[in-house]
Amino acid sequence: MSFSAVFRRELENHLNLKVLLIYVLILLIPLILFSNLSEEAQMFSNLTLDLKVEYLTGFFLIFAFVWICGFALSVITIYKCSGFIAEEVSSRTLLLMVSKPIKRHNFILAKFLAFFIFILLLQLLSLFVTLYFWASFFKLDVFSLAKVLRIVPPLMVYSTFIILVFGTLSTAFSSIFSSRTKAILPLIAIVIIAFIIFVPVRGAARSSGIYESYFLDTLDIGYDFGNIYVSILENSGVKPVPFIQGAIGSFTGTYIIPEGGVKVDYDHSVILESLDRAGYHSLEHSLLKLTLAPMLILILSVLIFQRRDVH
């Protein structure tokens, strides 16, 4: 069948060794940076094993949110999916492809599915590899490593979510804009606004009360991503220590950070309490917003693509 032909070729293309190496490098860059923070490593070495596991898990959760399941994953997804149709336009192969006995939407779907499976496997591999490296840096034994590994399933769930959101959007833009740059730019803008620009804006807006009075939370998709991230973690029994909650909170606004901030408390005699969640909206609200909108945009663009003249 034509669908499986496209699917197979796409998958084979993804499994190109050179490309794989580049991806793994991108995913691992911050790992190298982190391992150079010898000070942290020094402090870690004095901790009890339990706290080591606790903090390592916590730091990894930040690293995962920002990079491996965040920026890196969304950028790779955007880059690959935005080329699905736009690249065929620039290489002028689309004319031949649309004349072949395959429905146009299946042509896109086959490409998306191949990428989806590929990136999920890559993500799983990257999580295991990075966690393994971290654990060996901090000299964890196998038993403790196993404890750290329980964060892999919720991180995979979150990764799936990220791939779906950015994958559907960039696939959609790829099929309506004829150039890849045009498809990428609005998405990169979304990533930067949500995860970088909104951080200080949110802080200022909250402390001055504008955030609540102008319902800025409905625009704050960085908060929605954080809300989903934290909810997935908590639902699977992973509760970060307050210091880590504070760090995630300062990125996404999902935790209420006490005045004076949260200090790293390496003294395990102090009871670590949990920070309060900032309940601007429910998990359902965030999920609905971040899945429904991209889905609608994708359906609309595929409908447009099906009627589009291909030259």
Next chain:
Amino acid sequence: MAEKIAIEARGLTKVYGFRKRVVAVENLDMRIEKGTIYGFIGPNGAGKTTTIKMLVGAIRPTRGEAYIFGEPVGSVRAKSYIGYSPEHPNFYSMHALDFLIYIGTLYGLPKDEAKGRAEELLELFGLENSADKNALTFSAGMKQKLSLAQALIADPEILILDEPTANLDPIGRYEVLKNIEELARKEKGTVFISSHILLELEKIIDHVTIIDRGKVILQSSMADLKRRFSENHFVIDVSDNRLLLDILKKDENVTKVWVNHEGKIEVMVRDGKRFKEKALEIFRTRRMELNEFYPYKISLENIFLKLLSNKSGDGE
């Protein structure tokens, strides 16, 4: 697929643009029977490529409809009958053989069957030594041939070829057309082939549609066309053209005779066969040295000229 009509178009129209509208194809009607080799001829910008893109489902007709063995154009079923070679072939960055195999699998061929067929076709087009070269590095002529090969990979019922000889050298043109004709006749396949040179296709096509500026100006079987445009029309060049002109003017078989821009005599007659005998007799008895004597060629230009001159004449 009990249908006998391979391609049918009714009032097919394509208008490009919104503000500056270009009517690329207007009210095209066609009925092409299975097994026909059909020429689609017209000068640059006539609307050939536009028509073909509608038939293969790449662009949507503005008005009208078209069917492939009764299936609406653009549907997966319609497309499954078609092997299409575009005017400007483009490929992925892949080995030629792999590309052909991929296209084969898109038509549902199992991989090893596609491979066997691909190797056959590469050989047919003389590309067997380039099977493992990147298709993007091919010369224009090689790309043209590879494009034909991908159109043929799944033994389609209908071949739709947009100027398949455009980038080929004279020998290549001849061979490619011969291959296409042989394949088509053997398998009783239908071929829809566009060109702006009628003369080149003359030997292989059964039927022709000539379009200009989006409109059909002539639709005919080649047999009729030849009868109509060349059987009773000759070009003559002898040592004394002036004398011959005077003699022919008095001949009651001759309907029209004049000296063309090359200084040769063109003559139109009622009965071609009788005229040929008579002419030879004149050359002999008047001791004229014969340089050229041939039936008028049905080039596109000539048909245009003739149709235009007929328009004022018998209002056709």
